[in-house]
Amino acid sequence: AQTVTQSQPEMSVQEAETVTLSCTYDTSESDYYLFWYKQPPSRQMILVIRQEAYKQQNATENRFSVNFQKAAKSFSLKISDSQLGDAAMYFCAYRPSSGGTSYGKLTFGQGTILTVHP
Amino acid sequence: NAGVTQTPKFRILKIGQSMTLQCAQDMNHNYMYWYRQDPGMGLKLIYYSVGAGITDKGEVPNGYNVSRSTTEDFPLRLELAAPSQTSVYFCASTGWTGNEQFFGPGTRLTVL
Numbered sequence: 001a002q003t004v005t006q007s008q009p010e011m012s013v014q015e016a017e018t019v020t021l022s023c024t025y026d027t028s029e030s031d032y033y034l035f036w037y038k039q040p041p042s043r044q045m046i047l048v049i050r051q052e053a054y055k056q057q058n059a060t061e062n063r064f065s066v067n068f069q070k071a072a073k074s075f076s077l078k079i080s081d082s083q084l085g086d087a088a089m090y091f092c093a094y095r096p097s098s099g100g101t102s103y104g105k106l107t108f109g110q111g112t113i114l115t116v117h118p
Numbered sequence: 119n120a121g122v123t124q125t126p127k128f129r130i131l132k133i134g135q136s137m138t139l140q141c142a143q144d145m146n147h148n149y150m151y152w153y154r155q156d157p158g159m160g161l162k163l164i165y166y167s168v169g170a171g172i173t174d175k176g177e178v179p180n181g182y183n184v185s186r187s188t189t190e191d192f193p194l195r196l197e198l199a200a201p202s203q204t205s206v207y208f209c210a211s212t213g214w215t216g217n218e219q220f221f222g223p224g225t226r227l228t229v230l
Binding site: 004006033042043044045047050091095103104105106107108109110111 | 149151158159160161162163166168176206208210212216217218219221223224226
């Protein structure tokens with residue numbers, strides 16, 4: 001079974017600085033997808049960024065980028081120019097490729113609470 | 119589009135009571151999911167459905183039941199509520215590509 005581990009229960013960053021959230025996963029699959037979700041106090045789950053395992057290029061979305069190391073099974077999220085609105089719980093998630101019986105099911109890590117200090 | 123909607127937003131149950139959490143999506147998605155999120159933890163899959171009439175268990179199905187009579191609706195039934203079912207419940211859906219799961223706003227359930 002796949003597992004996703006976020007080893008940092010809490011992180012903090014100063015406004016305008018950069019912070020990196022860590023995630024490791026375990027799988028025997030060669031094709032899969034990785035995601036970072038943001039959950040603010042409103043509880044809404046918001047997709048931040050997605051990475052396809054077959055792509056070597058790291059995904060970026062504005063101030064958010066990932067460092068995907070397939071061999072090491074590592075998938076970290078870097079937030080640049082941190083803003084107060086970035087404060088939230090962040091979840092790393094894994095999904096097998098769309099083929100077979102995966103049916104899009106996500107496996108989540110335990111989450112990292114990010115605090116942004118003004 | 120309303121996306122994924124869930125009702126109610128909050129509910130308090132007494133031990134042994136039953137209830138149904140409603141979930142609907144208007145994106146014509148085939149895949150739908152129910153997750154629970156315990157305090158300070160990640161989401162765990164309770165049940166999922168790959169289309170109308172087809173459901174299957176996830177990681178933590180005990181104490182729950184689901185049905186999927188239409189593409190749009192995926193209700194979650196709690197029978198004989200227990201304090202261990204105190205949690206936030208999320209419904210989600212995705213299309214065939216599975217590129218993004220769309221989540222509802224969640225239902226906070228407390229069992230006392």
